[in-house]
Amino acid sequence: DTEVTQTPKHLVMGMTNKKSLKCEQHMGHRAMYWYKQKAKKPPELMFVYSYEKLSINESVPSRFSPECPNSSLLNLHLHALQPEDSALYLCASSQAPSGSYEQYFGPGTRLTVT
Amino acid sequence: LAKTTQPISMDSYEGQEVNITCSHNNIATNDYITWYQQFPSQGPRFIIQGYKTKVTNEVASLFIPADRKSSTLSLPRVSLSDTAVYYCLVGDLPGGTSYGKLTFGQGTILTVHP
Numbered sequence: 712d713t714e715v716t717q718t719p720k721h722l723v724m725g726m727t728n729k730k731s732l733k734c735e736q737h738m739g740h741r742a743m744y745w746y747k748q749k750a751k752k753p754p755e756l757m758f759v760y761s762y763e764k765l766s767i768n769e770s771v772p773s774r775f776s777p778e779c780p781n782s783s784l785l786n787l788h789l790h791a792l793q794p795e796d797s798a799l800y801l802c803a804s805s806q807a808p809s810g811s812y813e814q815y816f817g818p819g820t821r822l823t824v825t
Numbered sequence: 826l827a828k829t830t831q832p833i834s835m836d837s838y839e840g841q842e843v844n845i846t847c848s849h850n851n852i853a854t855n856d857y858i859t860w861y862q863q864f865p866s867q868g869p870r871f872i873i874q875g876y877k878t879k880v881t882n883e884v885a886s887l888f889i890p891a892d893r894k895s896s897t898l899s900l901p902r903v904s905l906s907d908t909a910v911y912y913c914l915v916g917d918l919p920g921g922t923s924y925g926k927l928t929f930g931q932g933t934i935l936t937v938h939p
Contacts, residue, residue, distance in 0.1 A: 753929030812859040816868025
């Protein structure tokens with residue numbers, strides 16, 4: 712199984728809502744990532760988890776809160792978002808440590824903040 | 826991380842070989858070169874990674890000259906389904922100071938015509 716799954720596929724939320732994005736992989740990967748991608752732009756790294764511990768936070772606003780409850784799951788908790796946070800949120804995983812930049816990406820969650 | 830420069834777009838026809846060149850003049854000794862493919866509304870997919878000379882897998886070849894200041898992704902006999910954005914990335918291997926960090930450039934939009 713080389714699949715990374717993400718739920719939901721689409722999410723519309725108001726600026727006062729609290730919601731969560733979920734990501735799951737069963738490849739035994741110990742590194743997991745969140746990326747944000749705006750339309751017609753490249754993906755931008757947000758967070759990196761290594762062995763269930765946060766190893767990289769790319770100065771992401773605190774309204775985004777990541778969580779890695781176990782080696783297969785990665786959540787992104789959302790609170791008090793702004794309309795400019797509307798984007799495709801991508802989850803990825805890779806072996807860790809690894810001598811490769813091969814990351815497996817999920818299909819993403821299309822988020823719209825109203 | 827070394828900055829990369831790619832053509833914004835390229836056009837080709839089915840059955841042709843496509844070569845996409847990426848410039849990375851400031852590549853460091855420990856940097857590897859990685860290429861990803863992304864279809865609309867999907868996560869990126871790893872294509873190939875290399876350090877020097879030539880690397881080939883079942884979908885592409887990667888040519889890297891001796892000075893490593895550029896690289897060329899070669900796609901043999903493209904089809905309509907190869908229409909996508911192709912990203913060139915350069916960086917130290919995960920486990921070093923840039924652990925797992927993919928920094929995407931602007932990418933090349935490849936359009937394959939019938």
